[in-house]
Every structure is written in structure tokens, then in C-alpha cells.
Ligand SMILES: Nc1ncnc2c1ncn2[C@@H]1O[C@H](COP(=O)(O)OP(=O)(O)OP(=O)(O)O)[C@@H](O)[C@H]1O
């Protein structure tokens with residue numbers, strides 16, 4: 001429409017000038033003739049230009065209204081998402097509260113049974129299975145809680161090396177059962193990091209759980225700390241599993257993205273791991289070309305601008 005109106009306006013102008021020039025044989029036109037030409041063709045031009053302007057304003061207004069409507073829809077979506085997350089948060093908090101105590105007592109009882117039944121290998125194995133599954137449930141509950149309702153956490157100087165050893169020990173039995181070798185190389189001399197130990201434990205737990213899941217029939221996990229000397233500390237978790245294919249790799253940090261069956265994975269592990277790393281001022285990188293996967297977490301030994309007196313800075317992302 002705009003093009004048509006512009007073309008019409010130009011045609012009228014050109015036609016007017018053409019008539020003026022032809023009627024005066026290129027030279028002999030008078031002021032009155034020019035004036036008459038402008039009066040007759042100028043009116044048509046003015047009408048066309050007004051139509052052009054009106055059309056332009058109408059079109060811009062429609063575009064503006066469409067943009068506003070789109071922004072409103074996006075805002076509504078975000079509000080609905082925030083409300084959904086708040087609801088999930090409340091449910092998760094309730095469920096976690098209800099489950100944590102019985103899970104703790106299940107684990108304790110199973111550990112006692114495992115110690116008591118030394119002579120009965122089968123019973124010992126069964127009680128280990130209970131501990132393993134209860135432990136897995138605890139991890140899932142913690143992930144859900146952290147995703148839906150991030151807690152305000154205290155940060156303090158902690159030994160990453162100690163946290164790693166504590167977390168690895170949770171997988172001892174599972175790894176032995178599956179025939180997974182653990183290669184641990186952690187430097188305890190300079191592993192103090194200003195962090196929240198429970199969150200770092202959950203981060204490492206999620207990486208180890210994936211490494212174990214990737215090697216159901218045995219393999220190897222290497223976990224090591226690297227101190228590059230630039231004030232950061234790196235934690236690397238490498239497995240010898242099948243690796244991550246090119247179509248899966250771009251999505252692994254997205255919440256609820258999983259290639260595992262419903263009972264094996266919620267798709268929250270890496271989303272939480274990434275958030276924990278970032279909330280410590282760090283990053284998490286992945287390398288997986290062909291066989292095996294390697295995740296590296298880089299944490300600043302101290303955040304660039306530490307919050308006063310260890311004040312919490314675990315942001316609310318919900
Ligand atoms: N070490 C690994 N080897 C192969 N694939 C991996 C590895 N780590 C992650 N993945 C892939 O990334 C996906 C997302 O991982 P993430 O830990 O976020 O969720 P999940 O393990 O499926 O479920 P959840 O951790 O909540 O139990 C996995 O489903 C898997 O496809």
C-alpha cells in the first residue's frame with residue numbers, strides 16, 4: 001500500500017512537470033502557468049501525501065500495539081512461570097522436610113544392619129542397596145529444593161579437598177559394585193575456597209552421579225584439583241563412558257533436560273551444578289568428543305568482591 005501511494009504521488013508530480021515542460025516547448029513557460037500547474041497537481045499530491053501519512057501512522061500504531069501485546073504476553077508467561085516455581089518450591093520444601101528424616105533413619109538402620117551381618121554377604125549387599133538408593137533419593141530431593149527454592153547460604157573458607165573426599169565416599173559402594181575405578185588426585189595444600197560446603201558437595205555429587213550413570217558396566221572416574229596459580233581452583237571430573245553426542249551436548253545444562261528414563265533422572269543435576277558454580281563466581285565447562293566426558297569447575301579461591309562478613313549471596317533464580 002505504501003509503495004502504491006508513493007508511486008502515485010511521484011507519478012502525479014512527474015506528470016505535472018512533464019505537462020509544464022511539453023506545453024511550453026521546454027523553455028517558454030510563464031510564472032502563471034507554473035502556478036496553475038502547482039494548484040491543479042499540487043492538490044492531488046497533497047491528498048495523496050495525506051493518505052500516505054495516514055496509512056503510515058496507522059501501520060506504525062498497529063505495529064506498536066502488536067509489540068505491546070507481545071510484551072504483555074511475555075510478562076504473563078514469566079509471572080505464570082514464577083508462580084509455578086513458587087508452588088513447586090513449596091511442595092518440594094514440604095516433601096523434602098517429610099522425606100529427610102525417614103531417609104536419614106533408613107540409611108542409619110541399613111548401615112547398622114550392614115555392620116551386623118558380616119557373615120551374611122547377601123544380606124549385607126541388600127542393606128548396601130538400601131543405603132545407595134536412600135542416598136540417591138536424598139540427592140534428588142536436594143536438587144529439587146535447590147532448583148525451586150534457592151536458600152540463602154552462609155559462605156566461609158572451606159577445604160575443597162575435604163568436600164571432595166566426603167562426596168566420593170558416598171559413591172564407594174556403587175563404584176565397587178559396578179567395577180568403576182576411582183582415580184583421585186586432590187591437592188590438599190592450597191584447596192581452601194570461600195564457599196558453601198553443602199552446595200559444593202551437591203555440585204560434585206551431581207557430576208559424580210552422572211559419571212557413575214554413564215558407566216553401568218564398569219570404567220574409570222578421575223577426579224582432581226588443579227591450581228593454575230591465577231587465584232582460582234579447578235575441580236575436574238572425567239569419566240570413560242560413551243561421551244555426550246553433539247545433539248545432546250548443547251542442552252545438558254538446561255533444567256529438566258534428560259536422556260535418562262523417568263525413574264533414573266529428572267534433568268536437574270547439571271542445571272543445579274551450573275548455578276552453584278556461578279553463584280560462587282565460577283564456571284563449569286564440559287568437553288566430550290568421542291569417548292568419555294570431562295567436566296571442569298573453576299572456582300575463584302575468593303570471590304572478586306566478597307560479600308561482607310560471609311553474607312549470603314546465593315541468588316534467587318526462580
Ligand atoms: N558424564 C556424562 N556422560 C554422558 N552423558 C552425560 C554425562 N553427564 C551428563 N550427561 C547427559 O546430560 C543430561 C543431563 O544431565 P543432568 O545431570 O542435568 O540430568 P540427569 O542426570 O539426566 O538427571 P538428574 O541429574 O536430575 O538425576 C543427561 O541426561 C545425560 O544425557
Ligand SMILES: [Mg+2]
Pocket residue numbers: 206209210265268269270
Ligand atoms: Mg545427573
